[in-house]
Amino acid sequence: MSDLSIYNYIIVLGIILGFFRINQLNGLVKTVPFFLLLTLFVECATPLHLIHFRGNNSWFFNIFTTIEFLYYSFIFYKLFQPTFLKKLVAKTTSVFLFFTCINIFFIQGFRKFHTVSYRAGAVMVVVWCCLYFRQLMESSAYIILVKNPYFWISIGLLFFYLGFFFYFSAFDYIVYKKVKFSLALFNIISDTLNILLYSCFVIALLCPRKKRQ
Amino acid sequence: MPEEKAAIIQVVIVGSIILILVGIFIVSFMFLYTKRHNRHLMEKKEMQSQFEQELLRTQMEIQEQTFKTISQEIHDNIGQMLSLAKMNLSKFEIDRDNSDEAVLSAKNLVSHAVSSLRDLSKTLNTETIATIGLLKSIDLELQLVEKTAGIRTAIEINGPQQRLEPQKELIVFRIVQESLHNSIKHAWPKHLHVQANFEANLLQLDICDDGAGFDYAAISGHGSGLRNMQSRSKLIGAEWNIESSPGNGTKIILTIPIAIGTKLQHDNNSIG
Numbered sequence: 026m027s028d029l030s031i032y033n034y035i036i037v038l039g040i041i042l043g044f045f046r047i048n049q050l051n052g053l054v055k056t057v058p059f060f061l062l063l064t065l066f067v068e069c070a071t072p073l074h075l076i077h078f079r080g081n082n083s084w085f086f087n088i089f090t091t092i093e094f095l096y097y098s099f100i101f102y103k104l105f106q107p108t109f110l111k112k113l114v115a116k117t118t119s120v121f122l123f124f125t126c127i128n129i130f131f132i133q134g135f136r137k138f139h140t141v142s143y144r145a146g147a148v149m150v151v152v153w154c155c156l157y158f159r160q161l162m163e164s165s166a167y168i169i170l171v172k173n174p175y176f177w178i179s180i181g182l183l184f185f186y187l188g189f190f191f192y193f194s195a196f197d198y199i200v201y202k203k204v205k206f207s208l209a210l211f212n213i214i215s216d217t218l219n220i221l222l223y224s225c226f227v228i229a230l231l232c233p234r235k236k237r238q
Numbered sequence: 239m240p241e242e243k244a245a246i247i248q249v250v251i252v253g254s255i256i257l258i259l260v261g262i263f264i265v266s267f268m269f270l271y272t273k274r275h276n277r278h279l280m281e282k283k284e285m286q287s288q289f290e291q292e293l294l295r296t297q298m299e300i301q302e303q304t305f306k307t308i309s310q311e312i313h314d315n316i317g318q319m320l321s322l323a324k325m326n327l328s329k330f331e332i333d334r335d336n337s338d339e340a341v342l343s344a345k346n347l348v349s350h351a352v353s354s355l356r357d358l359s360k361t362l363n364t365e366t367i368a369t370i371g372l373l374k375s376i377d378l379e380l381q382l383v384e385k386t387a388g389i390r391t392a393i394e395i396n397g398p399q400q401r402l403e404p405q406k407e408l409i410v411f412r413i414v415q416e417s418l419h420n421s422i423k424h425a426w427p428k429h430l431h432v433q434a435n436f437e438a439n440l441l442q443l444d445i446c447d448d449g450a451g452f453d454y455a456a457i458s459g460h461g462s463g464l465r466n467m468q469s470r471s472k473l474i475g476a477e478w479n480i481e482s483s484p485g486n487g488t489k490i491i492l493t494i495p496i497a498i499g500t501k502l503q504h505d506n507n508s509i510g
Contacts, residue, residue: 167279168272169276170269191249191253
């Protein structure tokens with residue numbers, strides 16, 4: 026476990042907190058501890074060499090990141106109120122899934138990280154976040170952002186994918202050519218953004234339950 | 239090759255920083271927007287509660303004025319008539335020979351008292367204002383003023399009549415009532431005249447008297463009645479102005495916006 030980055034401990038904190046407060050969480054936020062559990066498994070699997078297949082673990086991350094995008098799409102599908110936005114999420118996610126499959130199986134290959142479809146997914150999630158912010162701003166009721174768990178989840182996702190976008194554009198060059206300095210840079214960017222993302226998830230888990238009116 | 243590496247890393251770093259800054263901008267904007275949005279909502283709520291409080295105060299003042307009018311009318315008019323009738327009937331007990339005249343006089347007085355009581359029953363309250371409308375209510379108030387204060391009154395309506403929202407009508411009525419009673423109390427006029435001019439989505443009410451008048455600039459800021467009228471006008475989005483000078487009477491001009499879609503049905507709520 027010594028290979029684990031700090032953000033993994035934040036994930037553990039989120040899981041403990043999430044399951045401890047599961048009855049006090051709002052509908053969709055209840056799914057977050059389960060998602061964090063899956064994430065922790067994925068994060069631990071690599072250092073524990075559980076998923077290496079012929080010396081490669083990219084296939085595993087290809088599957089996980091695709092599930093990750095599907096999960097975020099599901100959250101935003103549920104969060105959006107206008108039907109056209111729900112339809113937009115459903116259609117875009119279907120297109121994304123199709124494109125990812127094509128990319129993984131025919132373009133970048135199973136043994137390489139699917140950076141092209143990952144970037145497409147990142148853009149998709151950033152757009153969902155912005156649309157969710159717009160929905161919040163259009164509300165006629167009193168808005169308390171800091172007590173809204175979905176706002177924190179959206180903030181985490183927004184910064185995570187904005188921060189990673191350029192990195193994954195140069196990912197192939199940096200990782201596969203094993204540029205020493207670049208790998209260190211990758212770790213710094215990756216750790217910082219992951220800490221930010223999972224901290225936001227933890228804050229979301231701490232948000233008070235919305236009272237029914 | 240090293241130059242290429244450096245360039246790529248530079249692009250990644252600068253690009254990521256730019257995108258993160260975009261994210262910070264979006265989130266900051268969200269916070270600023272919601273702060274403003276919430277402040278606006280609070281102000282709206284505060285204004286609403288202020289309006290409701292003012293409405294309640296207006297209703298109470300109208301009621302108070304009604305009670306005052308009723309008690310004045312009972313004391314000065316009905317009470318006097320009934321006392322006279324009683325005196326006539328007492329005379330009938332003493333002098334039975336001239337009984338016819340005394341009974342007739344008593345009968346007349348009692349029937350006058352009954353008629354006055356009937357008029358009194360029409361005295362306005364907040365519900366009747368909502369039912370009969372603003373202009374009819376002002377007209378009735380003027381009739382009452384004419385009867386109780388002995389001042390000649392008139393109402394003039396120009397343009398197609400439209401109705402205001404009931405709460406607005408109540409507040410406007412109270413402003414008019416307060417203006418009329420201020421005139422009676424301080425200006426001792428011989429005539430009181432109300433003019434209602436309906437224009438497109440606008441009602442201008444002029445309340446004029448030919449009384450003593452006053453120097454508004456000199457008392458500005460002191461008269462709580464005038465301040466009340468001003469603040470009430472503001473609350474309903476109306477404009478309140480006064481024209482007065484010593485010896486030349488007073489004219490209060492109230493300009494009230496009318497919400498679209500409140501055109502009056504000219505059946506039972508219009509006068510003139």
